[in-house]
Amino acid sequence: MYSFLNDYSEGAHPQVLEALMKTNLIQTVGYGEDEYCQQAKQLIKQSVGNHCDIHFVVGGTQANATVIASVLRPYQAVIATDEGHINVHETGAIEATGHKVLTAGHEEGKITVAKINQLVEAHVDEHMVQPKMVYISQTTELGSYYTLNELKDIYQYTSSHHLYLYVDGARLGSALAIEDAPTLSDLSKYSDVFTIGGTKMGALFGEAIVIVNDDLKNDFRYHIKQRGGMLAKGRLLGVQFQALFENDLYIRIGKQENELSMKIKQALEEKGYQLAVQSITNQLFVDMKNKDIERLEKDFMISHIKPLDKETTRVRFVTSWATDKEAVEKLCQTIQQL
Numbered sequence: 149m150y151s152f153l154n155d156y157s158e159g160a161h162p163q164v165l166e167a168l169m170k171t172n173l174i175q176t177v178g179y180g181e182d183e184y185c186q187q188a189k190q191l192i193k194q195s196v197g198n199h200c201d202i203h204f205v206v207g208g209t210q211a212n213a214t215v216i217a218s219v220l221r222p223y224q225a226v227i228a229t230d231e232g233h234i235n236v237h238e239t240g241a242i243e244a245t246g247h248k249v250l251t252a253g254h255e256e257g258k259i260t261v262a263k264i265n266q267l268v269e270a271h272v273d274e275h276m277v278q279p280k281m282v283y284i285s286q287t288t289e290l291g292s293y294y295t296l297n298e299l300k301d302i303y304q305y306t307s308s309h310h311l312y313l314y315v316d317g318a319r320l321g322s323a324l325a326i327e328d329a330p331t332l333s334d335l336s337k338y339s340d341v342f343t344i345g346g347t348k349m350g351a352l353f354g355e356a357i358v359i360v361n362d363d364l365k366n367d368f369r370y371h372i373k374q375r376g377g378m379l380a381k382g383r384l385l386g387v388q389f390q391a392l393f394e395n396d397l398y399i400r401i402g403k404q405e406n407e408l409s410m411k412i413k414q415a416l417e418e419k420g421y422q423l424a425v426q427s428i429t430n431q432l433f434v435d436m437k438n439k440d441i442e443r444l445e446k447d448f449m450i451s452h453i454k455p456l457d458k459e460t461t462r463v464r465f466v467t468s469w470a471t472d473k474e475a476v477e478k479l480c481q482t483i484q485q486l
Contacts, residue, residue: 149447149448149449150447150448150449150472150475150478150479151448151449152412152448152449152450152465152466152467152471152479153449153450153451153466154348154451154466154468155319155348155349155405155430155466155467155468155469156347156348156468157468157470158468158469158470159352160350160351160352160388161350161351161391161392161397161401161469161470163391163394163397164350164351164352164387164388164391164392166391167387167388167390167391168352168384168387168388171184171383171387176383178380178381178382178383179378179379179380179382180203180204180378180379180382180383180385180386181382182382182383182386183386184383184386184387184390185204185382185383185385185386186386187386187390188202188204188356188385188386188387188388188389188390188393189202189386191389191390191393191394192332192344192356192358192389192393195331195332195333195393196332196333196335196336196358196360197333197336199336199360200336200358200359200360201358201359201365201368202356202357202358202359203356203357203359203368203369203372204354204355204356204357204379204382204385204386204389205354205355205357205372205377205379205385206353206354206355206377206379206385207347207353207354207355208233208316208318208343208345208347208355209238209239209241210355210375210376210377211316211343211355211357211377212233212234212238212241212242212283212316212343213238213241213242213244213245213375214357214371214372214375214377215314215341215343215357216234216242216245216247216281216283216314217242217245217246217247217371217375218364218368218371219280219281219312219314219340219341219364220247220280220281221278221280222246222247223274223277223278224247224277224278224279224280224281225247225248225249225250225271225277225278225279225280225281226242226247226248226249226250226279226280226281226282226283226314227249227250227251227252227259227264227267227268227279227281227282227283227311228249228250228251228252228259228282228283228284229251229252229253229254229257229258229259229263229284229288229289230251230252230253230254231254231257231288231289231290232249232251232259232283232284232285232289233285233289233316233318234249234283234316235249235251236289237289247277248277249283250267250271250277250279252264252266252267254288254290256288256290256292256425256426257288257289257290257291257292257425258284258288258292258294258298259282259284259302261301261302261305264282264302264305264306264311265305267279268309268311279311280310280311280312281311281312281313281314282302282306282311282312282313282314283314283316284302284313284314284315284316285315285316285317285318285319286315286316286317286319286320286323286329286330286335286342287319287320287322287323287429287430287431290424290425290427290431290433291423291425291427291429291430291431291432291433292425292426292427292429293322293323293326293329293428293429294323294329294330295328295329295330296328296329296330296334296338297328299315299330299334299335299338299339300338302338303338303339306340312340312341312361312364313338313339313340313341314339314340314341314342315335315339315341315342315343316342316343317335317342317343317344317345318343318345318347318348318355319345319348319349319429319430319431320342320343320344320345320349320402321345321349321350321398321399321401321402321405322349322402322405322406322429322430322431323402323429324398324399324402325399325402325403325406326406326428326429332344335358335360336358336360339360340359340360340361340364341357341358341359341360341361341364342358342360343355343356343357343358344356344358344389344398346385346388346389346392348468349392349398349401349402349469350392350397350398350401350469351388351389351392352384352388353385353388354384354385354388354389356389401469402430404469404471405430405467405468405469405471406428406429406430406467408430408467408471408473408476409427409428409429409430409431409432409465409466409467410428411476411477411480412432412465412467412476412479412480412483413427413428413432414480415479415480415483415484416432416434416483418484419483419484419486421434421435421436421483422434422435424462430466430467430468431464431465431466432464432465432466433453433462433463433464434462434463434464434465435456435460435461435462435463436460436461436462436463437459437460438459438460438461439459440486441461441463443482443486444479444482444483444486447478447479447482448475448479448482450463450464450465451463451464451466465479
């Protein structure tokens with residue numbers, strides 16, 4: 149059985165493991181103040197700019213909860229799509245910090261300025277929570293991505309309405325490999341804070357939080373510590389991100405996983421299957437007959453997203469830095485035989 153369940157089934161990219169082994173016996177100070185964290189930050193700043201503050205934490209939910217709780221006042225809320233990770237897949241982590249998630253319907257997994265504006269205009273006084281942040285994912289939970297122009301439009305709206313824009317980049321590498329998607333430099337211009345995912349992009353674990361807006365930088369390490377995110381062996385995060393950002397490894401991983409995903413997409417479309425959401429990233433969502441799913445699952449593991457009727461289920465295929473090309477070829481052949 150070969151897994152296309154997710155992009156974190158394996159351990160870490162060999163170059164990341166090699167870097168961890170090489171530095172394993174070197175003594176450093178703790179809590180992210182070591183030389184490796186500083187070197188990793190400098191590598192990232194070459195793309196995002198020296199005006200940004202960078203912090204490393206272990207996981208995505210931890211990053212989201214820490215960022216959002218640090219930014220919002222007690223009576224303020226964050227806006228997301230109804231499919232947003234903070235709304236669906238974080239077990240109420242944001243609500244547990246005391247902040248409401250206001251949701252809007254999505255278009256191909258993305259939120260629009262019109263949807264944001266509807267929520268802003270619906271919350272008019274002190275008897276309601278005050279919308280103060282917009283949360284988006286790049287790539288989205290459904291495998292789509294925001295183009296540079298879409299990001300600019302959202303940021304123009306949030307800036308003019310005194311809202312913060314937060315971009316969750318758990319799968320950012322997949323988007324960075326796409327021509328009309330925002331670059332790291334673009335994200336530093338058109339957001340207030342964003343993350344660079346490591347866990348789903350070749351690291352053992354880890355996310356980089358990039359704070360752009362000066363108003364959000366002060367005392368952020370206190371927030372990390374209070375929420376259990378300050379790793380004593382913080383050097384482990386620095387070593388990994390240093391490896392990911394040397395010689396463009398991070399973007400090369402994104403390109404590789406996208407290319408393999410497109411081979412699967414081509415096989416599905418040639419067989420007559422259409423994607424539930426158009427995607428050119430490493431996540432594919434497809435509505436398939438249950439009998440075809442049963443055939444695939446004799447050799448492959450895929451995620452069941454939701455049943456659509458008695459005969460049809462929406463499933464997900466995911467590729468990663470470690471996806472085996474021969475396994476992709478075998479999957480494509482099996483799809484052709486359905």
